[in-house]
Amino acid sequence: MTTQAGADLEQRGIDVIRGLAMDGPAAASSGHQGTAMALAPLAHVLYTRVLKYDASDPAWPDRDRFVLSAGHASILQYSMLHLTGHGLSLDDLKQFRQWGSETPGHPEAHTPGVEVTTGPLGQGFANGVGMAITERNLRARFGTEVCDHHTFVIAGDGCLSEGLSHEAASMAGHLGLGRLVVVYDDNHITIDGETELSLSDDAPGRFRAYGWDVDEIGEVANDLDALESALNRAKNVEDKPTLIVLRSHIGYPSPDHVDTHQAHGLAFSAEDIAKTKELMGIPATESFWVPDAVLATYREAGLRGSSARSEWEERNTEDGVATVDTSFTDGWAESLPVFESGTKMATRKASQAVLSALAEVVPGLIGGGADLTGNTGTTMADFGVQSADNPAGRQIYFGVREHAMGSILVGAAKHGGVVPFGGTFLVFADYMRPALRMAAISNANCIFVYTHDSVGVGEDGPTHQPIEHVMSLRAIPELRVIRPADATETAGAWKLALEASGPSALILSRQDLPVIDSSSATSVADGAYVISDVEDPQVILIGTGSEVSLCLESASALAEQGIASRVVSMPCWESFEDLPLAEQDVVLPPELPTVSVEAGITLGWDRHADLAVGIDRFGASAPGSTVLSELGMNVDNVVSAVSELLTVLDQ
C-alpha cells in the first residue's frame, strides 16, 4: 500500500518527468515530447516498482532488460536514467540532441542504462525477442543462479506496422517465449495524422493469432496500480509472450496538444510548456526542475536491486571476475579444423565443418538459419532445437524471417553471454539490411552467415543471385565483411569474427572451391595477403572468395604468355584497411598495376585496383558454372583484361 504522501510524491515525480520531457526537446528545439509525456506513469512504474536493476551497475548481467522500441521518446528514458542515478546528469539532459552528448536523438547503446540502440521502427521490438530468447536459453543451461530476469519493451503503432514486428512476434509466439512483456502504446496517432488514415488492424486479434497472451488494459495510462499489476501479471507468464495494450493520449496533459499529431514531433513552445506545467502544479517557467524530494525517491528506487545484485555477484564472481564464461572455453581456437589442400569443398560446407567443430568449445554459439539451415551450413544438431519444451536448445529455426533473424541476433548479442549467428542466402541480406546497420551502429557481436554468394548460385536466376551485395555490405561502416577463398580461409574467417568486436558477415560459396595449397587461415585477419608470388611481378591479381582460384589459374595462363603476376587474396577489406599503410604497401606495392576479380559489381574496386573485372548487370538463370563463365568470370577474360591494362600502361 502506498500512503497518501507517497502517492503525492509519486505523482509529483511523474509531473517532473513530464516537465523534463518538454524541457529537453524545447532546449534542443527538436525532439518528441508527446509519447514521453503520455508514458511517464508507465516509465515511473517500471523503474520504481517492476524492473530489477541496480543503477550503480547498469551492466549487471542479471538485470531486467528494458527496450524503448519507440526510440523517438528517448527523453523519457534519459529522464528515468538521470532520476534513478544511472550516471546521466541534469547537464546531460540539457545537452539533449547536441554534439557529443550522452543524450542523442534516439537511444544509443553507449549510454549507460540503454540496452540497445533504437529508433528505426520495429527494431527494439525484435531486439527484445532476441534478449528474451537469450535469457531463457542461458537460464535453462546455466541455472537461475546465473540468469533469471525479464525483458520489457515499449512499442508504438509504428513498430507494430513494420513487417519486422510480424516476423518477430510470430517467432516469439511460436517459441512460447515467456518473460517477454511488450507494452503497445496505442495512441491512435502517427506522424501523418490519426492512425485511421492508414491503419485499421485489430492488433490484439493479430497477436492472439501468433499465440501471444494479450491484455487489453485500456484507459489506465495514468493509473499506477493498474499499470503495476498488469506488468507483474505479464512478467509471470512463463509460456508465452505478453502484449499489454495500453490506450494512451499523446501529449497528455498538455491542454492544447493532447491527442494531436503535432504533439508527436514538434517541440512545444515556451507558452505550451508553461501552460502544461501550470496545470500540473509545478513551476511554470523553470526548466529542468527536479526537486530534491523527488530526486531522492528515484535515487532510492534506483538501488532497489542492489542486494539482489550483490548476492548474484557472490554466487557468480571471484575477486570481481566472473566464474562462468558462458560464451567461450579456454583454448577454443585450437579446435578450428584444418582442411586438406587439393580437395574441393564449398566454403558454406567448410563453414558448417567449422561451426560443428566449435559448437562444443564455444558454448555461446547459438543460432541457425532462416529456413535455409542445411543450405547455409548453420546446423548444430547435437545441441538441441530451441523451443518452449527445450529452452536450452542452441539451434534456432528462424523460419522465413530474415529481418527478425538479424534483429534477434542484435538483441542476443547486446544481451550478452552468447555469440549469436544466423544464416541465409547472400541475396536476402537485403531483407535484413536495417538489422545489419543496427548491428554495426551498436557494435553488436554477431555473425551473419551469407551463402550462395554470386551468380554461381545458378539456376535460381537473377532474383537469387547476388551482384551488388558484397560491395553494399562493405559500404556499411563498422561491419566486417569476410569472403574467404577456400575452406582454410573459412576457418580463419570464423576465428576473426569470433575474436573481433562488432558484427561480421561471412560471404560463402554455394559451389565447390579448391582448397588452395598456399591459403592461410591466420592471414585472414590481415585482410589481404600474397597467396602466390613470382620474382619481379609485372601485375597483381586481387581476388576474393571463389575468384581467388580463378586468379591463380589466370596467373598460370599469364605465365605461359610470359607475364609474371602475383596473386593476392583479399578476404576482408576492413581488416586490410586497418593495417598500417606500410604493411598494405608490402602486399600491394603502389608501383605495381593491379587487376581485381570479383563476381559482383566493380563499383568500389577502383580503390584497390587499376582495372576491375566484375559483373555490372543482373545475373541469369542457368547452371552456375555457365553463368559465371558467360558473365566473364573465366581465365580468358581475366587474361585479356590484364593484357589490356598492361598495354595501356605501356603506352
Add this chain to the structure above:
Amino acid sequence: MTTQAGADLEQRGIDVIRGLAMDGPAAASSGHQGTAMALAPLAHVLYTRVLKYDASDPAWPDRDRFVLSAGHASILQYSMLHLTGHGLSLDDLKQFRQWGSETPGHPEAHTPGVEVTTGPLGQGFANGVGMAITERNLRARFGTEVCDHHTFVIAGDGCLSEGLSHEAASMAGHLGLGRLVVVYDDNHITIDGETELSLSDDAPGRFRAYGWDVDEIGEVANDLDALESALNRAKNVEDKPTLIVLRSHIGYPSPDHVDTHQAHGLAFSAEDIAKTKELMGIPATESFWVPDAVLATYREAGLRGSSARSEWEERNTEDGVATVDTSFTDGWAESLPVFESGTKMATRKASQAVLSALAEVVPGLIGGGADLTGNTGTTMADFGVQSADNPAGRQIYFGVREHAMGSILVGAAKHGGVVPFGGTFLVFADYMRPALRMAAISNANCIFVYTHDSVGVGEDGPTHQPIEHVMSLRAIPELRVIRPADATETAGAWKLALEASGPSALILSRQDLPVIDSSSATSVADGAYVISDVEDPQVILIGTGSEVSLCLESASALAEQGIASRVVSMPCWESFEDLPLAEQDVVLPPELPTVSVEAGITLGWDRHADLAVGIDRFGASAPGSTVLSELGMNVDNVVSAVSELLTVLDQ
C-alpha cells in the same frame, strides 16, 4: 455442367501439367516440382474457368492479373502459358532454367504472360496489392469501359512468413481492397522441414485481424468445382481482399514424396517420375508429353477472353492506338516549375512543388509517403485520398510500411496505366531494399522519393542519418539514382524520372539549399555538367546534392588562394556513364585532377575522383549544420583536401 468426357479430359490435362512439372526440373536437374504438382488443379481452374485473358495478346491492359508469389513453382506457370498458347513453346519448357531461355528459375516479367518478376518471398503478394489498388483506382477514374478486372495471387507459407506480407496485408485490409484474391497454399512444408519447426501462426485469424475475408476451403486441392466456386465467390467480394486457405499436399500424387520437404526443391529421379506418371496413367517414360486433345482444350481456353478483348479494343482504341492515356497529357513537361535563383529551398520542398505542378498534367501520378507524407513532400491533397470510399483518390497513405510501399509501387508500375511514387527518409530505403531490387530487375517505372538525405538530418542522430545509402543505391544495377543540387535540378530530376524507363530514386535534402544561378534542369539528364568554370582550371570539384553549393563556396575560397577550379554538378551517375566517353571527357577532362565532395561514404568515388571528401563513419545527433561541419562538410576541409591533392601531384 461438365460432361464425363469433359471431366476426364480436364483430369488428363492436370496429369499433363503434373508431368511437365516433373519433367522441367528433371531436365534441368534443378527446380521445384512439389508445389507445381500440388497446385496443378488450381492453375487449371484459374486458366480454364476463372481468369479473364486472351493468350493471343498477353499485354491486353484489361486482362485479369495473375501473380505467382511462390515463384519457385515457376514450372507451373510456364506449363500453363505453353498450354494456353501464350507463346511459350514446348522447347521453351525443355530449356527450363537454361542460359538465355524464356523459362528461368523464377518467373521474370519479360516472359509473355508473366506479370511481374517473383521469387524472393512475399514480393508477389505485395505486388498483387499494388495491382489491385491500381485497377480499382483506374476503374474509379476512367470507368469500367476502360478498366474492369481482378487480381489473383498464389502465396505460400514463405510469403506469409515474410514481414512484407504483414505490411501489404494490413494495407489491403485497411483499404478494403476488393477484387484481390490470394490463395494461400497451406502445405505445411518449408525448406527446413515441416512448418511446425518454426511456424505456428493462426493465419486465418491473422488475416481476419487485418479485415480480410477469409475462406478456409480445406482439403479440396483436387476438387475442380470447389476451387472454381471459391475463386468465383472471392472475386465477387468488392469491399475487402480475400484469402482462400487451401490445404495442399506438396508433391502430390508422387507415391514416395508427397508431403515431404524433399519434394520442394530436389528434382525427382527418373524412377520417381516414372512411378508417379504410371500412377496417373500417363506414359511413364515419355518426357514433356502433351497429347493433342489436351493441348487443343487448353488452346481453346486460352482464347476464352478474345471477344471481351476485341470489344475492349473497339471501345478504347482507334487504329490500334489507345484513345485514352491514363498516365500523361500532351506537353506535361511544360508545367514543370521554374525556381528563382538566389532564394533558398530544401530540395524536398522543391520536389513537393514539382509534384503539385505535375499532378494535374500527369494523371498517372499516384502515391504518397510512408507516414512521412508532409516531411517527404509527397502530398497531392487535391486529388483525394485513396480509400474504399474514394477509390479514385490518388494520394496513398502508406503508413509505416516502407517495404510494402516499395513492392506496391512495383506492382502498380507493372500493372500499367499509372506512374507510382512513394516517399520516405533515405535511411529507410534499407527497409525496402528488396523491393528496389525487384523494381530494377523488372524495369518497373516507379519513382522512389528519398528525403533527409545526409547527416544534415541533424538531431535524430545516426540511426536516421544516411551515410552509405546513396552509394548503396548506386550499387543496384538498373536503378537510376538522382541527387539534385537545388530546386532547379529537382525539376530536372522529376523530368528525367518520368521520361525514363525503369525505376528512379530521387535523393533530396531536408535542409534549405541555395537555388544556384547556373544550375540547369535540362542538364540533369546528362548526369553531370559544368556548373561553374574558370579559364584553365587546375582542379575540378565534383559535388552532388547539397554538396554542390559547398563546392561552389570552396571554389571561391580556392580562388582567393590563387587556385582556379571548375565545379561539376553530378546529379546522376547512371546518366553520366551512359554518355559517350568523349562527352564525359568534356565535363571531366582526364588530365585534370578531381576532388569529389559528397556527404556520404567515399567508397566508389575513386571511379570519378582522385580524392574523395566524404563521411566514412556513422553520424551523430546534433543540429544538422553542426554535424555536417564537424564531419568535414565545410569549406576549410574541402580547400585543404584540394591543396593536399595538388601538393601530392606536384611532387
